[in-house]
Amino acid sequence: xxxxxxTRQVGVAPLRPAKTFSPTxxxxxxxxxxxxxxxxxxxxxxxVLRMSVGTKGAEWSGFSLASxxxxxxxxxxxxxxxxxxxxxxxxxxxxxxxxxxxYCMSRLQxxxxxxxxxxxxxxxxxxNLLLQSYxxxxxxxxxxxxxxxxxxxxxxxxxxMLLYNQTGVLMGLVQTAFPLxxxxxxxxxxxxxxxxxxxxxxxxxxxxxxxxQVVLPMSLPGIITGATLVFAYNASSFVVLLLLGGRRVPxxxxxxxxxxxxxxxxxxxxxxxxxxxxxxxxxxxxxxxxTGRRRRILEASQ
Amino acid sequence: MSEHDFSRRTFIKTVGVASVAAAALSFPFIxxxxxxxxxxxxxxxxxxxxxxxxxxxxxxxxxxxxxxTGAKVIADRTGSTSEMVAxxxxxxxxxxxxxxxxxxxxxEGLASAGLLEKPDLNRIPNLRxxxxxxxxxxxxxxxxxxxxxxxxxxxxxxxxxxPDSYAALWDKDMAPNIFLPPPNWTEAMDLIIxxxxxxxxxxxxxxxxxxxxxxxxxxxxTLGENPNQIAELFRxxxxxxxxxxxxxxxxxxxxxxxxxxxxxxGMKEGFYTDLMLSVMPKHRPGDTxxxxxxxxxxxxxxxxxxxxxxxxxxPVNAKAIISAEARKSPYILTPEQISEKAIMHDNAFxxxxxxxxxxxxxxxxSS
Numbered sequence: 001x002x003x004x005x006x007t008r009q010v011g012v013a014p015l016r017p018a019k020t021f022s023p024t025x026x027x028x029x030x031x032x033x034x035x036x037x038x039x040x041x042x043x044x045x046x047x048v049l050r051m052s053v054g055t056k057g058a059e060w061s062g063f064s065l066a067s068x069x070x071x072x073x074x075x076x077x078x079x080x081x082x083x084x085x086x087x088x089x090x091x092x093x094x095x096x097x098x099x100x101x102x103y104c105m106s107r108l109q110x111x112x113x114x115x116x117x118x119x120x121x122x123x124x125x126x127x128n129l130l131l132q133s134y135x136x137x138x139x140x141x142x143x144x145x146x147x148x149x150x151x152x153x154x155x156x157x158x159x160x161m162l163l164y165n166q167t168g169v170l171m172g173l174v175q176t177a178f179p180l181x182x183x184x185x186x187x188x189x190x191x192x193x194x195x196x197x198x199x200x201x202x203x204x205x206x207x208x209x210x211x212x213q214v215v216l217p218m219s220l221p222g223i224i225t226g227a228t229l230v231f232a233y234n235a236s237s238f239v240v241l242l243l244l245g246g247r248r249v250p251x252x253x254x255x256x257x258x259x260x261x262x263x264x265x266x267x268x269x270x271x272x273x274x275x276x277x278x279x280x281x282x283x284x285x286x287x288x289x290x291t292g293r294r295r296r297i298l299e300a301s302q
Numbered sequence: 303m304s305e306h307d308f309s310r311r312t313f314i315k316t317v318g319v320a321s322v323a324a325a326a327l328s329f330p331f332i333x334x335x336x337x338x339x340x341x342x343x344x345x346x347x348x349x350x351x352x353x354x355x356x357x358x359x360x361x362x363x364x365x366x367x368x369x370x371t372g373a374k375v376i377a378d379r380t381g382s383t384s385e386m387v388a389x390x391x392x393x394x395x396x397x398x399x400x401x402x403x404x405x406x407x408x409x410e411g412l413a414s415a416g417l418l419e420k421p422d423l424n425r426i427p428n429l430r431x432x433x434x435x436x437x438x439x440x441x442x443x444x445x446x447x448x449x450x451x452x453x454x455x456x457x458x459x460x461x462x463x464x465p466d467s468y469a470a471l472w473d474k475d476m477a478p479n480i481f482l483p484p485p486n487w488t489e490a491m492d493l494i495i496x497x498x499x500x501x502x503x504x505x506x507x508x509x510x511x512x513x514x515x516x517x518x519x520x521x522x523x524t525l526g527e528n529p530n531q532i533a534e535l536f537r538x539x540x541x542x543x544x545x546x547x548x549x550x551x552x553x554x555x556x557x558x559x560x561x562x563x564x565x566x567x568g569m570k571e572g573f574y575t576d577l578m579l580s581v582m583p584k585h586r587p588g589d590t591x592x593x594x595x596x597x598x599x600x601x602x603x604x605x606x607x608x609x610x611x612x613x614x615x616x617p618v619n620a621k622a623i624i625s626a627e628a629r630k631s632p633y634i635l636t637p638e639q640i641s642e643k644a645i646m647h648d649n650a651f652x653x654x655x656x657x658x659x660x661x662x663x664x665x666x667x668s669s
Contacts, residue, residue: 250664260388262486
C-alpha cells in the first residue's frame with residue numbers, strides 16, 4: 001500500500017507521430033534557404049545573359065548578337081587582355097607575398113599571436129575598399145607621405161606621380177586581394193605535417209631545401225586556390241581602378257560602366273559582363289583541374 | 303512634475319517658433335499667401351542628385367516650395383543620371399516619382415523609352431522669361447531648369463592670371479600638370495570639339511582635334527572622375543590646370559583659400575553648357591497641378607538666382623535675380639553672361655558620335 005503511494009504506475013509512453021519527411025527531404029529542406037539565395041543570384045546572371053542578346057532600347061524583347069560582335073573589336077580585345085594581364089600579375093605578386101606570411105601563420109605556436117596575425121591579414125577585408133584606396137592616396141598620392149619625404153629631403157621639387165597609372169592600380173589590386181591569397185595558403189601549409197620537415201632535415205636537407213622541396217610542393221593546391229581567388233576577384237575590380245587608375249587604365253569593368261553611363265547601352269554592358277564571367281570561370285575551372293590533379297598525386301604519395 | 307512638463311512644452315514651443323522664424327529669415331524671398339496654400343497636405347515625390355547640386359535644389363527649390371505652398375516634398379537622392387534612368391525604368395508603369403531632375407542625355411533615354419509625359423508649356427508661367435533654347439529638351443519632354451556650366455579650373459598659386467582661352471591647356475610653361483574630364487562625361491565630348499576648333503576643324507570634322515589632344519597625353523595626371531580627388535590634387539600642388547569641369551563641383555573648396563582653386567568662364571571661345579531638365583514620368587503617383595507648380599517654382603527668378611549664387615549653376619531664367627555682391631564673383635554667372643557666351647552642345651548630334659568618341663578619347667589617354 002505504502003509502496004503504491006510512493007511509486008506511481010507509468011502508463012505506456014505515447015507513440016511518436018510517424019516521421020513525415022524522409023532524410024533526403026529533410027536535407028533538401030535544410031538547404032532550401034541557401035538554394036533560394038543561390039537561385040536569385042543565378043536568376044540575376046541569367047537575366048544579364050538575356051539582356052546581352054537584346055538590342056538597345058529593346059533589351060528584353062529584341063534579339064541580336066551585335067553586342068558580342070562588338071567585343072571582337074580591337075578596343076575591347078585590348079581591354080580584355082589588359083584585364084586578364086593585371087588580374088594575373090596581381091595574383092602572382094599576391095601569392096609570392098602570401099607564401100611567407102602563410103608559412104609563418106601555419107607555424108605559429110601561440111594562439112594569441114596566431115589571432116593577431118590573422119586579424120592583421122584580414123584587415124583589408126574588414127576595411128571598406130574605398131577607404132583602402134584612399135589609404136594608398138595618403139601614402140603614394142601627390143601629397144602623400146612618400147612624396148612629402150622626397151620633397152623634404154630635397155630630392156624632388158614637385159610630387160612624383162606614383163598613382164594614376166597601371167603600377168598604381170596593380171599595387172591597389174594586390175593589397176585589397178591579399179587576404180584571399182594568404183588564407184588558403186596558410187590553411188594548406190598547416191596541413192603539411194611537421195614530421196615530413198623533420199624527416200627531410202634528418203636526411204640532411206637545409207631549411208631552405210625543406211621549404212622548397214617539401215612544404216611548397218605539398219601546399220601547391222592551396223597556393224593555386226589562393227591565386228585563383230585573387231585572379232577572379234581582381235578581374236572584376238572597379239573601385240580600385242577608378243580611384244587609383246585615374247580613369248587611365250581601361251580594364252573591362254570600366255568599359256561596362258561606360259556602356260551603362262552615359263551610353264545607356266545595357267546589351268553591350270551585359271555582353272561585356274558575360275564575357276568577363278565566362279573568361280574568369282574558364283580560368284578557374286582550369287585551375288581547379290590542375291589543383292585536383294595535384295591533390296590526387298599528393299594523396300597517392302602519402 | 304506638471305511644472306516640468308510646462309517648462310518642456312514652453313521650451314519646445316520656443317524652439318519651434320525660433321526655427322520657423324529662422325527658416326523665414328533664411329528665405330526672405332518666399333511670400334506665402336492664402337491662394338498659394340491650395341496644395342497644403344499634398345505630397346510631391348522628387349528624384350534628384352545626391353551631390354551639392356541636389357542638396358542645393360532641396361534647400362533652394364524644395365524647401366521654399368514647401369514653405370510657399372504647404373505641400374510636402376519627399377526627395378530621393380541618387381548618384382548619377384544613369385542611376386535615375388535605371389530607377390525609373392525599374393518602376394515600369396508604376397513610377398515612384400512625380401518629378402525627376404536630370405541631365406539631358408538621361409531625359410532623352412527616358413523619353414525614347416516612352417516613359418515621360420510631354421508637359422503643357424502653358425501651365426508653366428515662368429517659362430515666358432526663359433529663352434527659347436533653354437525652355438525644353440529631350441524632344442519637348444523636359445523643362446530646362448538650370449545650366450550646368452563648364453569652365454577651366456586652375457591653381458591660383460601657379461597660374462597667376464586666369465586663362466582667357468582653351469589654348470592655355472596646351473601651354474606647357476603655364477600649366478605643366480593638367481587634368482581632363484573622363485571619357486564618359488559630356489565634358490569630354492565638348493573638349494574634343496574645342497580641340498577640333500583650335501586645330502581648324504569643327505564638331506563634324508574632329509580628327510584634327512584628336513591629334514591635338516594627343517599632344518596633352520604626357521602632361522595629363524588624371525581623367526578626373528572624382529571631383530573631391532581633383533580638389534585634393536590642387537590643394538597638394540599636383541595640378542596647375544584642367545577642364546572642362548564645372549565649378550559647381552567645388553562650391554566649398556573654391557571658397558576655401560587652402561585649396562588654391564580658381565575657375566574661369568572668361569574664355570574668348572565661350573563656355574559650354576548642358577541643360578539640366580525637370581521631367582514628369584507617365585502614371586506618376588501625385589497631383590498633376592502640384593507637379594506643374596513645382597516646375598514653375600524652380601524657374602522663379604528668385605529661386606534661379608539663389609541656385610546660381612549657391613552652387614555656381616547658370617540660371618535659365620533671363621530675369622534671374624542675382625545680388626550685386628554675387629555679380630562681382632567670377633564663378634557666379636548672370637543671365638547677361640549666359641546670353642553672350644554660353645554654348646549649348648547638340649545632344650542629338652553627340653548621341654550619334656558618343657560611342658566612337660569615347661573610344662578614341664580612352665585610347666589616347668590610356669596609361
